[in-house]
Amino acid sequence: MIKKILLAVSGLGHAEEMLKTLKEVPAIQQADVTVLHVVPAQTTAQVMTAKWEEGGKILGSAIETVNLDPSKVTAILRQGDPKDVVCQVADEIDADLIIMGSRGLKRLQSILSNSVSQYVFQLSSRPMLLVKDDIYIKKIKRVMVAMDGSEAAKECLKLALFLTRDIKGGQLILAYVDKNLSSKAGEVSTIEAENNPILAPAIAEAKRQGVQTRAVVGASKPAEEICRLAQENDVDLLILGSPDRRPSIAKSFVDIDRLVSSSLSDYVRVNATCPVLLARTAG
Structure with a gap:
């Protein structure tokens, strides 16, 4: 890949x-x-x-x-x-x-x-x-993927599995932010994760490929929670989907509206305490 x-x-x-x-x-x-x-x-x-x-x-x-x-x-x-x-x-x-x-x-x-x-x-x-420039680069063991059911997230999962499956002692961490939760956040049990429609397919695919996996759930604001979960779980690499919403006619211009408006990927890029791999998906 x-x-x-x-x-x-x-x-x-x-x-x-x-x-x-x-x-x-x-x-x-x-x-x-x-x-x-x-x-x-x-x-x-x-x-x-x-x-x-x-x-x-x-x-x-x-x-x-x-x-x-x-x-x-x-x-x-x-x-x-x-x-x-x-x-x-x-x-x-x-x-x-x-x-x-x-x-x-x-x-x-x-x-x-x-x-x-x-x-x-x-x-x-x-x-x-x-x-x-201000982060400490560590040997890659724990890879986190932000899951939200989007096509971009699914591509990120494929990339994470590709990277993690042959790492000795490697672990894939699936992060899901439920904006409807007000306070319950943290690691979830295997049963809870396997009953979650967003996490269940990812867990099944990770098992099929023999990748050790666990799931964590955040509440409230997705961008802030993804950064928090990555830091709390001592993540070595964070993989995040970033859908490209610009029309083809605008491909040659920087999207100023996207830059100055609220962007989850931009917030994470700036605030994450680990390297961030942004996977771009057209559409």
């Missing part, structure tokens, strides 16, 4: 460290990796030359940090606007996953600061693993 990974590096943040950790997951070990660094246009040839040299060093350092198999990695150094180039290269190599660092800026801040990760998240239809 994940055979081609695009790692966008800037020389800052934890994206390289995240990929190194992810490559320890059995399902990912054979994936081909493209490491990309983008050099923005400069005012003089002298400055441009220096930036190209610096970019080459950043690429080399990233490949060394991740300790990649030379036969499984491609390095790309390209000039342009980083926001556009990341999307272009992802399409060129048909990436199954984009890994990027993120400053964890809130919506309006992202717009005003011209955030690369937010722009790519808006315009790419590919799964993105965002790694905030």
